[in-house]
Amino acid sequence: MHFVAIADTDIGTSKNTNQDSILIKHASTLNGEVLLAIVCDGMGGLAKGELASATVIRSFSDWFDNELAKELSSLDMKVIAGKIELILKDLNLRILEYGKYTGINLGTTFSGILFVDNQYVIAHVGDSRVYYMGSSINQLTEDQTVVAREVRLGRMTVEEAKLDKRRNILLQCIGASRIVNPQIIYGLAEKGAYMLCSDGFRHKITEDEIFESLKPAKLTSKKIMHANAKKMIDLVKSRKERDNVSVVLIKIE
DSSP: OOEEEEEEEEOTTTOSSOOEEEEEEEEEETTEEEEEEEEEEEEESTTHHHHHHHHHHHHHHHHHHHTHHHHHTTOOHHHHHHHHHHHHHHHHHHHHHHHHHHTOOEEEOEEEEEEETTEEEEEEESSOEEEEESSSEEEOSOOOBHHHHHHHTTSSOHHHHHHOTTTTOBSOOBTTOSSOOOEEEEEEOOSEEEEEEOHHHHTTSOHHHHHHHHOGGGOOSHHHHHHHHHHHHHHHHHTTOOSOEEEEEEEEO
16 A cells, blocks of 8 residues: 655634644555554643644654554554553543643544554544545544534434534543543555544535545645645635634545
8 A cells, every 4th residue: 555645734714823733654664654644633721722732643753653663563453553542541641630730621632543554543532533535435433522422312413413502512532531432443444535634624614525625536646635635724714614724635546
C-alpha cells in the first residue's frame, strides 16, 4: 500500500484561537508503509482546549517516533490498539488532574487511524469522525454524543438530531471524563480515500457534497488534495460555521 496524506485546518469565522490539533506521521518500514493520522478537537476556557488537543498530539507523535518500531517487530494490531487505549486513558487522567489543579474545564476529542501496510486500527473518542470513500462515502466511527445516542436508540431522527440544542454535548472526551473507553475498529485498508475531520468541518455540508469534492478519483496529487480540502473549508465558512475546521485526507494507491 502507498499512502498520500494532507491536512488542513482553519480557525473559522468567530473563534479567537484554533483549538483543533492534527497530526500526520508517515514512515517506510520492513512491514511496509506506516501512517498515523489524528484529529483532536479541543474544548475549554481561554486557550486550554488548544492545550488539551496539542498535549494529546504531542504524546502520539513521540509514541510514533520512539515506541512504535518495537511493536512492528512482532506485529499484532490488537496489541497496538491496547497500547493506544492505554495512552488515551493516561492522557485523560493527566489532563483531568491538570483541570482540577487549575480550576479550568478542558478536554479534547480524539479520532485517529494507524495504517500498517494493508491493516489499520482506529481509536475514537468524542464527535470528530473517520470516513472511508470508495464508490461512496461511509462513516466508520460512531459519534459519542447525547443526540447520536438518542438516534441509535430510536428516540430521535437524524434530522431532529441536527437541530437539537444538545448536538455538541459529548458522552466522553479526553480530559473531562472520569473513565474513557475508546471505540476501537480494526480493518483492512482498501484503495480509495480515508478522511478524518473535526465536527466543525461537517456541520454545514452534506456527505454528498464531501464525496463529490473529495472522492478518490479527484485526489490525483497532493496539490489537488489541498485545493479540494481548502475549497470545502471555504464552503463551510461561507455557511457561517462558527467552530474551528480541520480535515485530514489519506489517498491509498
